[in-house]
Amino acid sequence: MGFVKFLLGSNTEALSYFERSVELTKSHGNECDKLLVVVYGDLAWLYYHMGNFAESESYLNKLSEIKEKYPSVPYVEVLGEKGWTFLKFSCKYYERSKECFKKALELEPDEGEWNAGLAIVLYRTDDLFQNSPDSNTVDQLRRAIATNPDDDVLKVLLGLRLGLHERYSEAESLVEQALEKSPEHPHVMRYVGKFFRHHGPLNKSIALLKRALVKVSNSAFIHHQLGLCYKKKILDLKKAGSHHTKGAEMNRAQEQCIYHLEMATKLKPNFILAMSELALQYGENQDILKAEEMFQNAFRVAKAKKENYQTVHLYYAHFQQYCMRCESAAIKHYMECLKLNSNHYERNKSVERLERIAKRRIENNPKDGEAFGILGIVYKEKGEKQKAIECFETALSFVDNEDYLSDLCELRLSLNSTQDSSLKTTLLQLECHFTWALNKNDTDLTDLLNRLEEQLNLDLGREAGVARTHRCMGFVKFLLGSNTEALSYFERSVELTKSHGNECDKLLVVVYGDLAWLYYHMGNFAECKSYLNKLREIKEKYPSVPYAEVLGEKGWIFLKFSRKYYERSKECFKKALELEPDEGEWNAGLAIVLYRIEDILQDTSSSTATDQLRRAIATNPNDDVLKVLLGLKLVYHKKYSEAESLVEQALERSPEHPHVMRYVGKFFRNQGSVDRSIALLKRALVKASNSAFIHHQLGLCYKKKILDLKKAGSHHTKGVEINRAQEQCINHLAMATKLKPNFILAMSELALQYGENRNMAKAEEMFQITFQVAKEKNDNYQPVHLYYADFQQYCMRCESAAIKHYMECLKINPERYEAKKSAGRLEGIAKRRIKINPMDGEAFGILGIIHKEKGEKQKAIECFETALSFVDNEDYLSDLCELRLSFQ
Structure with a gap:
């Protein structure tokens, strides 16, 4: 509890729980030192985070004394506690939990606690993956019961596993015995309820789980189990009689099923299994919109948590197959499920469903190439390579499909x-x-x-x-x-x-x-x-x-392929130039990649690209694109005359070269000649109609034109012209995003322009899509936060949301242009608020964060201290402690 409270940002409550833990541990008697190791470590860390170094050191001293008294490590008590924490914390840590309990048992083979821990984690691992019955888990549960004869929860877990081994008599005996001895124990009741759902009277399971719910009303697990019970009841009713005779009872069961699943997801918002089951039940109940919405939410949660993605695909495939009657969508999601994890129960279910679909289709049409392809994939996943090859060969005799061909080649290779x-x-x-x-x-x-x-x-x-x-x-x-x-x-x-x-x-x-x-x-x-x-x-x-030719080509492909590879491109060109210093191609490549790196960072201080562009032009005197790039760089250094001369010269020599035109267009826009820039870019667009870059540049030109028109006169006098420019701006940005669907900068700019045009719903939708793309590509997340913050600040007039996103932008990479813009915006907001209210703690906190990110530690400390004199804020306190520590 103490650690969870710390993670939630409540150091005071964390301290209280840790201190209470010490009291309870000491009440065990004198031989409790080893049991105190973990909590003393927790307290040392907590006081460190709170900036109380004296107390932190006092606990470190206590730990040193324990180590001197008991020099032989590791301590079994620590391994055991570690195992229990991993077990409770997340299903992702089950393997780590298992290893801890195994190590603890090497030191104390007959200790009941560690045997119980290992048994439970083995049971949960099998249950999570719905593995085929594992005798190791059964053996460990027996050993755990032998060392914990009064633990009735372990008996029920063993009963559940024995049920899978079809040893029903012993399973029922254990379950009945546990229920008789601990009829009111909520964990016994919930697992016994699960047992009866699988192997016994369903109504008995429901009654038990409802009794357990009285004792633990906030248990998402019990609500989920009840939902599954009512789901089974619906299936049993459907088998037992017609919808007409059982209709009312089925409706009641359906109602209860949905209610309990809704409660499970309410109590545990990221309960993906319950969310998927609930979505499917909405579908069964013909509430298709609600089902689709819940499924999309489940996909988002699964993606964010990086778990149970396979489960959602399986349930969604069922929904498409049985509720929507859309077999193509069902096949797609069964396939997705199939590919994610070869050990999961869901994967085996998907194999079974796909095999059934394929065989039915082949029976109806023996020339169904896609059905043979599906069977090929199924056999490949099962490891039946020869059968898979035969199916893919048959499929390809009926249809052309690159994926089937690729799989066929891969299988032939593996043989x-x-x-x-x-x-x-x-x-x-x-x-x-x-x-x-x-x-x-x-x-x-x-x-x-x-x-x-x-x-x-x-x-x-x-x-x-x-x-x-x-x-x-x-x-x-x-x-x-x-x-x-x-x-x-x-x-x-x-x-x-x-x-x-x-x-x-x-x-x-x-x-x-x-x-x-x-x-x-x-x-x-x-x-x-x-x-x-x-x-x-x-x-x-x-x-x-190495050959200079290979290094040079490597540099060019890195340059073209992705901005993420610019550093690798730069290194390749440098190595090529070590071998051939005067080669024009490598000099040009290095100049371009340096220009692009500095353009991304919007770094005006460095002259590396400028120097290299001069060298590249010297070795490529006829390359007019390089001249325009140098002109764009020289503007940053305020060498306007030379810049204009280079640009005019390049345009005169290569007036129809699309790359010259697009960069000259950018130059004129930056210099304020917006109409000239637009005319040039439109000419370039005729030659390169599919250029997302040119459409983006035109969008930026019209954006600047709007700003210029607003400065030049009132909205009333310039209204028509502004509207035309706004329309053109949006059209070109929309084209840029259509031609390059992952063009994050254009998407962000387009979303902001929708906001400027008062189309808030479209703006919000586009921003959310852009955030998703940035997350998936792990790229350009910072600009999206900046644009979204501007949208919140200037279109929605929601300063709190704007501050949040300026902060996110600032923290990702303080050196980038977007971070500096965010810092400027935040500073403006904070200073304005302090001017209005000199006791605005949050405003001082904002200034503290800006100074911290800039590396101005003393100023940051002063701001956080001022902020904390007006407001209580765990984040400011944490930042303040961290800054003070850095001075130690």
């Missing part, structure tokens, strides 16, 4: 495991797209594909660059599951590279590696080996590695 293992070892040593850890979840493949196609269609880049783009396209096609198209792009890249002349071997290293990997995935080992042989010949011809 050649010795050859596969040898090949895989060699392949993993190659330098190519397949070995560079390019995670498709780190990019937007649709947007990347659009950008690569744009480069090919507009013939952008030198010959080597075009061949490189084909290689990149090949890898993207592979990631999208299209091996045939991937092969075509890789082969075209080879042709283009060989057209350079005889000295092209090093340029072929990456694509030969890609082809070796692709043929491996396609199960064509002969072709795979032929490319490995070609690579061996190149290595013999040029033994000195």
Whole structure:
């Protein structure tokens, strides 16, 4: 309780519970020192967090005395307490709990407490995964009862396990004996109720659980068990007679089932099993909207908690199959359930359902390719590889399906495991797209594909660059599951590279590696080996590695693939330049990646990118994109004349180059020439209509135009023009997000513009989608918090919500531009509030957090001290203690 109160931020209550624990432990007598180890440790930590170092040290001294008195560690008492805490805290910690109890039993094999703990955690692990009956659990329960003969809860748990072994006579005897000895013990009643639901009279189970509920009215577990009892009662009634004769009784049971499941979810809001069961019951009751809403909530909770996701998929599949009669959606979710965890009961249930669906469909239509594909997946999951191969081959004779082909290749590979293992070892040593850890979840493949196609269609880049783009396209096609198209792009890249002349071997290293990997995935080992042989010949011809050509290509793919890989891109270009310092391509690559890194951080102080851009232009004098990028950087350093000269020169020389136009458009927008920027970007859009970047830039232009119009005159005189600009702004941002669905910056900007346009519902919906995408991609979470805070502050006029999100933004990474903007906004809010009310504790607390994040510790301490003189706040106290500690 003490630790939970600490986690909830209540140090005072935590202290009270820890001190009461010491009193109770000491009441055991003189031999209680080892029992005090954990609570003395807890008190030392608690006083440390409270900034009371003297008390913290006093408990550390007490622990030193105990260790001197009992030098042999670990103490069995500590291992046991650790086991019980892990058991109670979360099902995620059951394995750790089990290990603790096992270690405790190595030291004290006959101790009842540790035997009971191990028995319970084994029972719960089996119950959680609904494993097939495990004799180890039964044996441990017997041993625990032998060392705890009066523990009736253990007897019922053993009865429940024996029921699964179909040893009903002994199971019933144990359960009846436990119930007779402890008829009012709530834990005995709840487990006996569960036993009768499975093996005995259902009404007896309901009566028992209701009695238990009187004693423990807030038990989500008992409400859940009652819900399951009434669910079983409905099924029994349906089997026993027609709906007409049993209708009223069924309705009552349905009502009770839903009531108890609702109570379970109310008492335990993250009770995913109860939520899923409740959603399904809503569906059975034809309340489809309520069912769908509850299922979506269950999915969100499961995702946030990272547990029981498989269960929700299974229940939702049932809902789609039996309530919505939508077999395609049911199959999709049975499949999702199937893939998550091979040990779960839910996975086996999904296998069973899918097999039933597939066999029924094949009976109706022996040429149903999808049904054979489903059976293939089922057999693959069961480990029946030959049957799976046969099913996939049959499926592919009726339908074209890249997933079935991929699974078939994988299975064929696994049947050649010795050859596969040898090949895989060699392949993993190659330098190519397949070995560079390019995670498709780190990019937007649709947007990347659009950008690569744009480069090919507009013939952008030198010959080597075009061949490189084909290689990149090949890898993207592979990631999208299209091996045939991937092969075509890789082969075209080879042709283009060989057209350079005889000295092209090093340029072929990456694509030969890609082809070796692709043929491996396609199960064509002969072709795979032929490319490995070609690579061996190149290595013999040029033994000195690494090759600058490979490092450079690696740098370019990291640059194109994801902003998360910019640092890796930078390192590759640097290494390439160590080998070839004057090579224009590597100088350009390094300049661009440095520009982008500084652009993300909006770092105006550094001149690294500026210096490298000058060097890149010197080695690439005809590259007008580099000149515009340098112009954009020079503006930050207030070198306006040189910047404008470079930009005008680039535009004059390459007036139709889409990349020149888009960056020049950005330059003019930053310099205030919004209309000129819009005209240029619209011209660029004609050449690259699928460019999310250009649409985003146009959206930002119209946003700036709105601000300029508002400054220039009243809303009345400029109203029509403002509305037109607002419409254009939203249209272009919406297009940007359509072309690049995970374009978080554009999504955030669009959501804010909906808010500015007073469409609050649409704004809120878009922000929530953006938060979800940022969370899934683990990217750009900070800008979303900043935009959402601005939305709350300026559109919703809700300062408390704005403060919360400015704080979230600030804490993620204080060095980023968004964090600095948030700090500025928070400082403005806090100072305004202090001016109105000099005793506003929260405002001083906000200033304390800003100073802390800036590293201004003394100022932060002063602000937190002032804040705490006006308000009680555990967070401010915790921050203050942490800051004081840092001065020790």
